[in-house]
Amino acid sequence: MPTWPTTKAGTTHLDSGSDNPGNARADIKQNVDNVNDMIDTIVVNSPSANQVLAYDSGDSRFENIAVPAVTSVAGGTGLTGGTITSTGTLAVDVGTSANKIVQLDGSAKLPAVDGSALTNIAAGAISAVATVRTTTTPIVFPATTFTKVAGVSEETDAEGIVSISTGVVTLAAGTYLIMIDCPQTPPTESGQQTYEMRLQDTTNTATLKTLQAKSGPDAEPWSDGFLTTTFSGSTNLEIQVRRGSSGSANEFVTFGVAFLKL
Numbered sequence: 001m002p003t004w005p006t007t008k009a010g011t012t013h014l015d016s017g018s019d020n021p022g023n024a025r026a027d028i029k030q031n032v033d034n035v036n037d038m039i040d041t042i043v044v045n046s047p048s049a050n051q052v053l054a055y056d057s058g059d060s061r062f063e064n065i066a067v068p069a070v071t072s073v074a075g076g077t078g079l080t081g082g083t084i085t086s087t088g089t090l091a092v093d094v095g096t097s098a099n100k101i102v103q104l105d106g107s108a109k110l111p112a113v114d115g116s117a118l119t120n121i122a123a124g125a126i127s128a129v130a131t132v133r134t135t136t137t138p139i140v141f142p143a144t145t146f147t148k149v150a151g152v153s154e155e156t157d158a159e160g161i162v163s164i165s166t167g168v169v170t171l172a173a174g175t176y177l178i179m180i181d182c183p184q185t186p187p188t189e190s191g192q193q194t195y196e197m198r199l200q201d202t203t204n205t206a207t208l209k210t211l212q213a214k215s216g217p218d219a220e221p222w223s224d225g226f227l228t229t230t231f232s233g234s235t236n237l238e239i240q241v242r243r244g245s246s247g248s249a250n251e252f253v254t255f256g257v258a259f260l261k262l
Helices: 021-041
Strands: 051-056 061-066 128-134 139-142 152-157 162-165 168-171 174-181 193-201 206-215 225-231 235-243 248-251 256-261
Touching (some): 021 061, 193 248, 206 225
Parallel strands (some): 139 235
Antiparallel strands (some): 051 061, 128 152, 128 256
16 A cells, blocks of 8 residues: 655765765665655546546545536525536525515615514614604606605604605704605506605705505505615705606505604
């Protein structure tokens, strides 16, 4: 059985030109034995590209072999793309529906998900809370153009972080967790139609959140949403609505928004 050499050959009689190589016969012999043991221990026969050295326990030596092919890589919990038997790609199963893995958006913010089951949230992290709700009934959804809902009122605002004038909600500077409460039912229209509401920052001309619902045979109800954002100064917000195609529609719906100042 070949073994890797462990005894080094000496160089005492080979260091200088005045040494007598005849006195180094034992060291030369040791060196030859070491080389032979290496040859016996590592066997490389006709090597080719992409081969590797692997230990063969049957022959007790290293031999060059082809890289073993993938035979089966399963996509476990939270992964898609398996089972792979040759080549392929595993990916994280991201999304906001049941059993998906939540992924931050391009602004490093959480998507709209139901956070009702969250626990161990420190109440001290919230310094003020205000809630507002639409009072216009019915709300007119105009075609194609987002339009402000004029009827909005405060429901709670003990710390005075919100003021409202003709549907414009003004927030004090700070960082907020904003939660949008939408109706539980889809719009009541016989044809297939898309309805949208959005929370618009009119001070900085930015859309903070857009939510959808659909009427008709493939109706989809409104879904709630939340986001975290920071306002550097006093900021005006509007609840705006629109309808996807020509005409307009009146809906007896109510939207609510909660502002949690962090």
